[in-house]
Amino acid sequence: MPMYKSDQLAHQLKSLIEKNIWKAHTKLPSLREQVESSGFSLMTVMNAYQKLEAQGLIYSKEKSGYFVAEQTKPALDSASTLAPKIEINSSVFKYLKSIQTPNLVSLGSAFPDSELLLPIKLRQIVSQLARYPKSYDQTTNLPPGNLALRKIIAQRYCMQGIPTQADDIVITSGGLDALNLSLQALTQPGDYIVLQQTTFYGAWQAAERLGLKVITVPEHAHCGIDVDAFEQLILHYPVKVCWMMFNAHNPLGFTVSEEIKFKIAKLLHQHHIHLIEDDVYEELFDGLNKPLPMKYYDQNNLVMHCSSFSKTLGAGFRVGWVYAGKYSEHIQHLQLMSTISANTLVQNALVEFLSSHHYEKHLRSLRLKLKKNKKRFYHYLKQNLPTQCRIHYELGGYFLCIMLPEQASSEEIYKTLLNQNIAVAPSILFNYSQQHQQFIRINCSFDWSNHIQSALDVLTITLKQLSNAKLET
Template sequence: MYKSEQLALSLKHLIETGTWKLHEKLPSLRQQAETSGFSLITVMNAYQELEAQGLIYSKEKLGYFVADNPLQTALAKKVVLNEKIEINSLVFRYLKSIQSEKIVPLGSAFPNSQLLYSPKLMQTLAQQAKHRISYEQTPSLPPGNYELRKQIAQRYCMQGIPTDPSDIVITSGGLDALNLSLKAMTQMGDYILLQETIFYGAWQAAENLGLKVITIPEHPEHGLDLEAFKKAITSYPIKVCLLMLNSHNPIGFTVSEDIKFELAKLLHEHEIYLIEDDVYEELYYDQKKPLSMKYYDQQNLVLHCSSFSKTLGAGFRVGWVYAGKFSEHIQHLQLMSTISVNSFIQNALADYLTHRHYEKHLKNLRNTLKRLKNQYYQYLIKKLPEDCQVSYYPSGYFLWITLPQHIDSSRIYEKMILNDVGVAPSILFYRKNKKQNHIRINCSFEMNDEMINKIDLLIAQISER
């Protein structure tokens, strides 16, 4: 990026945040050069760039002024700077409130455990336990079990993504993969880009690392708003994006291949890295598995993160990151945090994947989730008030319910938890100053009489005016 472009971005930020008010006079070229340390030519080029964008205007012999640009007003509404994030305490309290065994887990992020824990995998674990020497002698330090990394690399290759086991680092679950990747790519105070509505772990990671978050809204049709994305990356010095594009949590959409292709071009053009959270990648309903952004990555700008915990159970909290050239850095960070992943579990997973049991398990899991999600959807759209909307997408096991604007989903959550039912209110997924009128529910449980009674209770709470 040229120096004039860097300066233009910095000055643009001052305009968008209101530091420079409408029609306020900007420092002269000479004053700006002295303040910034750039040359007069660089400052002049930066001012001309801002003028071309309609952000400032010039008056002969008077200098440059901040323009009243309607496009900027629209941008301010779509692209939001979140400098101070405080969500860890909220998430902690929420997770504590739903952990009791008596709570019906409609708010859980994990599928019903009865659908997971494949019998063949349990059998493999038992066999591994009998051969203690086989896993005790296996190196357990990063990047992880070679055979497991080899199996994961082969799965990438089957999707047309050339991958070597050395590209893969095994982690303690998907969230660990995200945290390590984000820590490797950023420093305190850096700008990152998130979707406006996203898994709370991304917000927690940003808070923990002291990052400034730029958010872009979801597109009502395509999932990802490319225009807002373009405006965000040209308005702020974005260091890295963290996006969920397949079976998005909590909404559920999968971004089309055309949008992913355009997104990859923008990342390449602006030299911005992407961390892709793809823990639900295997839970699609169609015949063809959706492509990850890694497929379109020609410049090694994408770190792809995934996990087995959503397909094999929370007890198998083993994830990975396709780290590529960042593999060494991530391994060093891992040694200072989680150190390594259980070698016994890694060995068992490697054996399980080698014998192709995983594919049969995934096929059965997808079919069951598809059936259950459709049942929940049909029941809810029939029973909920007409001014509620239920977003249905053919993947995963979440439904995203939009309530009337006057209903606070946090209040619904509080009432439901008193009745031993957990639901996930929208305050977990997007910033506080938005209308909190969404709920995420987990549809991976059989709709028996007890579950129907609990869902009816939720509907009754929503229907109260």
């Protein structure tokens, strides 16, 4: 097979690196210099450099060029990859629009059934407070946010053994705002960040918007995160920030063990890498104890822990927060240039609601209902799905993932079901590289009803038909 010119050049440069003629952190010739010395075109040189970068042999720095990466480590696990230029925003937009259709069975939604959220007591507090002009007072609720609410949130961290002051917390317009502000505060365009291979699409969108380079860390069948691959990739690339989920992962559902969390925290600490911890499902655990966040292991204020009330009280409230610590002021600067503050009336209402025992009582009952509903979905699907499909069941949260047979397309299944008024979330939303196993994510928070059962029947029939068709081809 003829070798591309870019492969030829990449091969020549690779041997200079492997023979240690070009030492670690040496600057490579600029693209123009390489064009002149090699006689290849600019496109060929660019392609060659990108190939070496994807193999972890070189890395780039914004406005400074390319440099030789450390070569003293084991070869980079092929499952850890530098993602191609990210262009996911328009497909996520199309997806989110498609599931807004009225009368759709919302198995694709990321929010729990609203019937389970919005406790009566909270609604009463909101309507009572809504009568008083004082409840809308902006000045006491602007960044960093309502002091009483920040004190309550800080207290909740302290209860988990994480020393926290109200000043460490910044209230935001939901969890996604907290995550986006944190990423913006910690990165410059062109920086390398780590995402999990399968991850909430909001992380991919943020990376696209901020012009960041993404390296993905693969999942591990038992541990959730492949720690060895993680260690290798942070040795190969000058990683600035990781954006990851450790508890009730969306979409896969896993919760990482304390042992693995500790190992990852140690690596972050050794390499001084920041972590943006997406923990919006932290309260929806299964069992007696709330899993610890990575913030618990953070000794150097490297972890920006982000969460919200969207999954427990209602996404419509748009109230979240970030444990910003020393970055509080930076986050507030960015907030005052963008989303400004979370809703004032809601912040006041949350103070009153959270000050009583109502929240804990609501959480206990919500966890039980979600567990019951997810089990019901699981057993029904298990009985009815074609054998080629596998259900991925994890404790906590309210998602199930149906792993599809080889060659099946999650997008095709999503489109077929949408035509029958059923929404599911296809894996292309979470896996930017489509080479991985395809799946669909199902929201199982809904109470069982004929309506839900019929939708699951359509889903299983569709999967059977598709699996049979694939077997025949």
